[in-house]
Amino acid sequence: MKRFRSTAKLAAILSAALLLITLVVPATQASADELTGRTLEKELREMISKDILTGYTDGTYRPEENVSRAQFAAFVARALKLPEANGSFNDVPKNSKLAKDIYRVQSAGLMNGYSGGIFKPDAPITREQVSITMTNVLNYSEMVLQETRIDFTDLNEFQSSGSVRSAYYSIRYGIIKGIPNKDGSMRFEPKTNATREQAAAFISRFLKAVEAYEPPSLPEIPDTPEQPTPPEDPVKPDPPKPQPPAMDQDYYVATIENGQLKKQSKGYTKYLQAVDVFNSSSKYTAMYRGDELIRVSRGMAFGDKKSPAGAVENTIIYYDPEFKKQATYVQQGRELKYLGSNDKYVKVQVGATEGYAKHSEVDLIPIELVINRDHYTVSQWGTLTHVTYNYMTKKSASYYVQLAPDFLKNNGTYHSPDGVHFYETNGNFAGTFLPYFQFLSARSKTSYTGKELDALILNVLKEREQKYGGTYTDASKKSKLLGLGSNFKKLEDDYQVNALMILSLAVHEGDYGMSKTAQTCNNLFGLYKYDSLTKLCPDKGTFKNPGDSAVALVKDFLNPNYMDPTNALGRAQGAAFGNKTTGFNVNYASDPTWGAKAGAHMYNLDKAAGGKDYGLYKQFALTKLEIPTNVRTAPSTSAPVLYTYTARNNGVYKDTSNGLPLGYPLTVIRSVKGDDGNTWYEVFSDKATAKTGYISADVVTIINN
Template identity: 85%
Template structure:
């Protein structure tokens, strides 16, 4: 047996060892000492405590290590608590630890992938890329973008002016700052990789800025002066009128009874109280403010704006719920996809554009009470027909689009808010396609000669005489289109606008040269003819000859306003007919299907002439719009820039895993490998007189026709 003295000595030794272990092993998490003393220690520990930044399996946090795109996406997704989402990047398998966060961020429109369906999750993210992403986060959070400018010494290292502005936005909110030079000036280092501790700091500062955010009092945005007046409707609305004040006890819930909406007897003075009850019970179908229907559980919306004199007017769609920035405008009575509403606004989709409308300019109808609506059918011969409906006039119409794509089945019925993305009646997404002539570049040239176009016009007029007696009596003698084929071909040469496209617009706007405006005013295109004008032939809308109206179309409207990508008024959204998200249709016409109808006329004319133009070009391209996009004179980043597409909203399908993001449309002529080893596409240049240009594969989505 050991002596008491020996046991005492052993206990002393064990106590010393225990003390040593206590001194060596920290009480905080493993490797937390790597954070101690760092300049960004506070932000790092804050992000770790909030489970935004997590450590590695060995217990380290590695603050100075470069953060990858996938990791930064995860930080953002956790910080914003983004909803779950699915995706299909080729390099992000569902088994990846970061997959769910990457797809959440992509779905929210905060970070996008690259061409080829990849995300590059392991690639380091630069300070410039982080700045752009954080600008998207500010937008997502509804924070007004305002600049605080610093004259960085390395401004020339930014990829674009849009990237510079992103830096200024972040500086304004204290999210990202510059790096001091020895002489006291500042640099940004846009191409430097972002470290994990810097990423933690950026997100920490954003969260503080968001918590303290109060919307600034912004000045009223003035209307831009007209120059010249657009063909159909003024592009700018009158200044937004304030919403009428809500009266007490004005909100009523309603339920369906015997095929009609019946308001409940009890009203509520507080919208939020009424909304809480509406959300809590599925028995309520709609909500009223007085006698105005302001919310439905599921349903449709349509334009229903009236002037003080009860004249039908266009409904304005805005990008923001405060109605400060106009997105587009829509004809009275036409369908809008209903996305939800509050007491302040109605959220809708027109084309692929998601925006906001005033309650005073739209009406709602529950889906249970919808008796007719816009839809598509496919005939037994495979022809795609678009059926349109006016909810106010209760009138239907239809037109042939072209041959239907294979994924649309004969005798099927489909819905499409933009004429590109198609859904079955049960809401199941079935596919996308771009109607050929609707998205063909207006800078392309028709295969037909002037003489062939003249013969086509005469044949089409004679056919209409035979098929539609009365309306087109003596059309082959009276039409204002007769003999203009050669003139249209000359305009194609002089102004670089497709002659068959000009003819299609004359057919569409001037009813084959037989409309009253065409016959009386020599105005084939409805130029300067507003819906509100009562005078048949306004001074500007009266021409000495029909050919003069064609010259005015291309010289005064299309080229300077709707095709020139450098147009300061922002009307040029791509040189194709397009729809309400891209192309002429965004700003040229209130009819949301104007571009589709014009393209359909071009299809029918080409078919009647022998079908030489349809499918002539095998690929279209849609630009990616997260940053400005350059079109160059040659397939090289060293080549001169022809023009730059401005970054802009490109629709609800910005997440390309769910559809086509509708950027600026281009027609591909050929492809070639550039000096950088990447594929460059030769495309028709939107800028008149510049022929063709080149765009690189990583900034476009290619669609095979």
């Protein structure tokens, strides 16, 4: 649930709404016979006076006539005073009276066109479609989406559950109402065309809802650190280094003035004194300890750890506020979800994991001053794009994830701290999905032969050579990937690691075999290339040929350290690329989106090769990790245990009603009945000594792909 709103945008929306409510624009008077006595007469006249609903050339308004898509787009554009925009729908002539309004709502993401580049401007708009558009309008206005549920007698006539929710959102704000049946029940009539007078009423009610809207407040984080008992760790961490006694520093509260934080002149020697002042008024948006920003009312956090010499270092995230048990780490400048802070720690979310960071290793930004941030968009072709932002370098980058799930709409903007749980820009929960190749078991086998992988490598290199040049000049002749498809396929057979996954890692880590490390050191995967090393080719990271680096990847890194659940160091968090809560990415890379990017490369490679692997397995399973979980050799509790997943932190979504608890990811091959009559799943074994194993249905959450 979103707990804040953009101050500037809120002011703009309210200004537009107040202007529409107070400004009386002269308009042609409607025929008394046409409007007088109608149930919606008040709303009609109001919208006519505001020049939102305009009449026809003969001076009539035709309130009972169906409203077209173009007309409703115009009503919305005028009500919100949307900025000018350009477009080019094939069925919207440039000289059309409503063309500019159509393109304004399209640019704002409020109404979209259809395949083939058409808008269908003259088509009538249904009540269901109106409610979907009004949900987009509420999002645009940054109003929290909350439902008022009614058991409509015609729920089965809605196109989807998303359409039903849109109706509930509009009902919550009084925009759309149900229609009473004779027995006192209610119906919605989703497929009934909306009339012009109904459209006027919808817009009128929305503007009143905007005027009355007050965003919910942010709950307070405790002002004293929590003291949970950290779970036992088989590997004892080094004891914390003794710190010098803390000196009293003054605490200051701050406001935002002219787009900048301004500390108040009065300081407080005690943190709780400053807290009392900070909580006394909503005008205080931040708190300083000396010159260090330690708390914001709402905002973002990002990694910013530096060594005494000024070198860039990773920010460590701990499970406990005493910084004893490490959860994971992230590279400098990368976004963390801010959950709150006090004078001892900053509480953040990375991936789906809640944790604690030291003030010295993160920076905070009040939400009012956030200009750029990580986000997701959906292209007109249905492809999900992830745009990442580095708060230190001030640079953005993007990559295609895969096809977007149905609940993410074209031209919509979404946020996700873990790439699995998605939220609309107003903070409302949108839905969950697991990007296929990001969570596919590395123990699965690709459908492609070695020869097909070799052909794929050559074709991809030729494409990059032709499209991009530069680094990829003569890539089809120079790349260290050439001819390795058959090698990767052999590694798949010998070490039980998917050959297309190995290729994806080489593409991601070795820049298609064209990176300096790949070209000079025959190191396709950056093995043994630690941040602290200045030498291009360290001894262990130099190979006689690039194929040897692939052998080292699966033999020395993936199999023993990041895939085998019996690993004594506890690095194996699941045999998939994953994210910062589950999979290789927890401990393999500091880039929080490393797993998503590697999975995206696998998606693109598979697509280029013919799409044989995408969606091959129809179900994933995520273990429930409150207790140790056994994988057995057969579907029976009496069968020998193949290996055991140890209990560990599940992250923020422990309750399945609140999202997906990201335990260890498994790929389901088939479901079977055990000798006890219960359902078991045959899954790929994380342990290389067995190809498959069996896990009981009651200890996993199943996700259908």
